Amino acid sequence: MRILKIGLFMLAAGFSACTKMDNTNPNVPSTVNPGVILPQVIYNTSNTLVGNAFELNNELIQYTCMNNTFTEVQRFKLLPSNSNGLWAMYSRMRDLNDIIAMGDKTTDMANYKAIAIIVQTYIYAVLTDTYGDIPFSEAGLGTTGNIYMPKYDKQEDIYVKMLENLRTAADMLKGASPLLYGGDPVYNGNLVRWQKFANSLRLRLLMRSSGKLSTAVSDIKTLLSDPQQYPVMESNDDNFVYRYSGSLPDASPLSLNYVRDFDFKYKSVSAFIVDSLKKLNDSRLFQYARPTNASAGTANPQYVGLPNALPVTESANYNGGYNFQSYLGTRFQSNTEPAIWMGFSELLFLKAEAAQKGYFNGQPKELYEAAIRASFAYWGAPFTESYLSQPGVFYDGSLSKIYLQKFYALFFSGMEAWNEYRRTGYPVLVPGPTNINDGKVPNRIPYPLSEQSLNRTNYNDAAKRMGNDNMNHKMWWQP
The missing domain is CATH 1.25.40.390 (Serine Threonine Protein Phosphatase 5, Tetratricopeptide repeat)
Structure with a gap:
């Protein structure tokens, strides 16, 4: 994977004129606002x-x-x-x-x-x-x-x-x-x-x-x-x-301007998240991942995740090879895909957890469900209220439900999912064989x-x- 680091070089106007000989470069600002x-x-x-x-x-x-x-x-x-x-x-x-x-x-x-x-x-x-x-x-x-x-x-x-x-x-x-x-x-x-x-x-x-x-x-x-x-x-x-304008150099560091398509496709979406979201009929899957190359554009697109840390040969040949595995969604190669620092959905999950623990008088079920809706809305994923009534989603007062849905919502949010895993122990991850x-x-x-x-x-x-x-x-x- 090859990410080229870039920088913006910006100068401020408003220099004061030189009235005496010194070592100050009049073409470089002494202060920047x-x-x-x-x-x-x-x-x-x-x-x-x-x-x-x-x-x-x-x-x-x-x-x-x-x-x-x-x-x-x-x-x-x-x-x-x-x-x-x-x-x-x-x-x-x-x-x-x-x-x-x-x-x-x-x-x-x-x-x-x-x-x-x-x-x-x-x-x-x-x-x-x-x-x-x-x-x-x-x-x-x-x-x-x-x-x-x-x-x-x-x-x-x-x-x-x-x-x-x-x-x-x-x-x-x-x-x-x-x-x-x-x-x-x-x-x-x-x-x-x-x-x-x-x-x-x-x-x-x-x-x-x-x-x-x-x-x-x-x-x-x-x-x-x-x-x-x-x-x-x-x-x-x-x-x-942070919303990149898309005009160079202000473009997402994962865009095709900086990462070759061939290198980007070394990353498959994991079986853990693909299988979890498929089980829940969760439309965020179609934002996070793309159909396999073999099924893209057909009447029956397939989403197949790759188990983590397989031996190299098994990984390359899993489910028939690269053309039968799902890569990251195409949106993440866009020049304008935003960088997520913190979102409203995360805030609502925090409030739901705090309410469930008795830290304030909010309604944890309402906050939990609002957090899920906010996540779907951010990702532009179609949402129906029936999603919330599924056994795997329905809020039953357990913190594990909050933590798992928060994990789905934190996709591509810096290092925050790792932080939350270390704090909560969720989701329960199965280590790869290697x-x-x-x-x-x-x-x-x-x-x-x-x-x-x-x-x-x-x-x-x-x-x-x-x-x-x-x-x-x-x-x-x-x-």
Whole structure:
């Protein structure tokens, strides 16, 4: 698989004239406004989420599998090399710190500061939920603080601070003035929607840490009991998704501009999800997968998933070979397929779980069913109410139903399905015959090799806390 990394190079106008001889290049801006920086950060982060969903999450959680060769990922082995894409998100921190610093200098930039804090917290959450302990309090301070070898903070401490930051940022946006320089590619300057995203993300992190953080349950109750004070997502219009324009270079990193069709088709949709959705007559299947080549365009298109981690020869010849296996849906090769950060459906599943656990007075069945409808609507999949009455779907008060439907809904949502599996234990996955981890889905990715050479002392301290950098070492929030 070949994903080419691209970048946008954007310059701001408004240079001041040189009145004396110095070493300043008059053709390069000395400062860049946040309306220029923010879209670049969101764009690059979105590329990372899509790429790592494709390469890591989807194989770990058995959404997809390779059909022509082994990957260590689907065999449940994670290596430092698997860190390269995700750890690179640290390169976004300096830009976000710059926006925050601008907000500290002038009230006109306070709204950008709040947005930068939200985006930064999202990135930190992805990183800490992938590795455990990570650089946090000293990250991104090479230029401003001369800290080039940041310490690794403990995950519990990071969670406390992330939750505090999200609450602060959402409060800062109440009644905030419009964005002076634009630069909001997701909500187009709608600051109420940014508040909703901040509070929804906060609920995600609170639910994840609710078994470990002593204040989490009371904070969930407070957040969900006062929607006026703490608005959360209310429809798919509030989804945080980055919509690529489709014009190069602003195109999905999985599109045909960057990934050859031949390479893309190395990924078959797994038998687990194809068989599960077929059993429920779930029309999302036709978005997630495509008919087999042999049946496409016929009166009876067939959808056949590939079991994960088969021996190479068995994988290549399964069900008669590649032409008789279902590849990923064609939508994922589109220039404009959005990058999903967080959606309304996930928010509703979180609320349904919280209600079922007694954290607030919502109706879990109503929320669960609304979450399913929202997922079908997002994917453009036809839905009928009879879907909800099937024995495999009908809500009977069990959390397992919520977790399983949430798994279906989180398709291609960054690393979130893996996060939820580690938290809930659902769905129950059957390891492939070539798995090399005693059938256990790994709990973390080892730190990148670059940290061992460039930040060795701090790496060593963190690695010891993470079971000697062991991929099976549990996250702090795991049961």
